[in-house]
Amino acid sequence: MGKRILVVGGVAGGAGAAVKARRTSEDAEIVVFERTPYVSWANCGLPYYMGGVIQRREELFVVSPRRLAARFNVDVRTRHEVTAIDRSRKAVSVRNLDTRDTSDERRCCAPLSQTATSPAPATLSCARAENSLR
Numbered sequence: 001m002g003k004r005i006l007v008v009g010g011v012a013g014g015a016g017a018a019v020k021a022r023r024t025s026e027d028a029e030i031v032v033f034e035r036t037p038y039v040s041w042a043n044c045g046l047p048y049y050m051g052g053v054i055q056r057r058e059e060l061f062v063v064s065p066r067r068l069a070a071r072f073n074v075d076v077r078t079r080h081e082v083t084a085i086d087r088s089r090k091a092v093s094v095r096n097l098d099t100r101d102t103s104d105e106r107r108c109c110a111p112l113s114q115t116a117t118s119p120a121p122a123t124l125s126c127a128r129a130e131n132s133l134r
């Protein structure tokens with residue numbers, strides 16, 4: 001059985017990871033779960049859109065789910081939310097937000113990536129904030 005890679009989130013980090021994984025392995029089955037209808041859109045363009053510099057909302061969408069799927073042979077599942085990660089079983093629970101169906105998705109081989117940690121010293125007040133990665 002080939003490698004199966006599950007990616008949670010389909011914007012900058014998720015789409016980037018999926019594309020990098022495809023470049024690394026032509027054979028892997030890569031699945032991207034994104035709870036919104038969109039992937040790979042330009043967060044950074046939002047202020048320009050709000051300020052009227054970018055006038056068409058569509059210009060914020062860098063790549064459509066269909067194009068991401070077709071170009072990189074990635075199984076893109078928008079409106080799918082990952083509700084749990086079970087590291088010991090190497091599985092995630094996924095809810096289809098349209099049908100409300102839930103399913104278990106197993107992955108193979110590589111471990112799920114670890115949560116990022118901030119290099120900020122613990123003495124900084126921001127490092128103890130509720131939304132800090134530490």
Ligand SMILES: Cc1cc2nc3c(=O)[nH]c(=O)nc-3n(C[C@H](O)[C@H](O)[C@H](O)COP(=O)(O)OP(=O)(O)OC[C@H]3O[C@@H](n4cnc5c(N)ncnc54)[C@H](O)[C@@H]3O)c2cc1C
Pocket residue numbers: 008009010011012013014033034035036042043044045046047080081082083
């Ligand atoms: C207004 C603004 C301006 C910015 N300007 C810049 C800039 O000029 N330069 C720069 O470098 N950066 C900028 N950034 C930051 C940059 O946009 C972010 O660093 C980048 O979007 C982070 O990408 P990400 O994929 O990690 O997270 P996100 O963009 O937050 O994407 C995460 C995705 O995962 C999905 N998701 C989360 N949980 C689940 C789940 N359980 N199941 C399924 N899907 C899930 C979310 O729906 C989301 O689409 C800006 C951000 C904003 C908001």
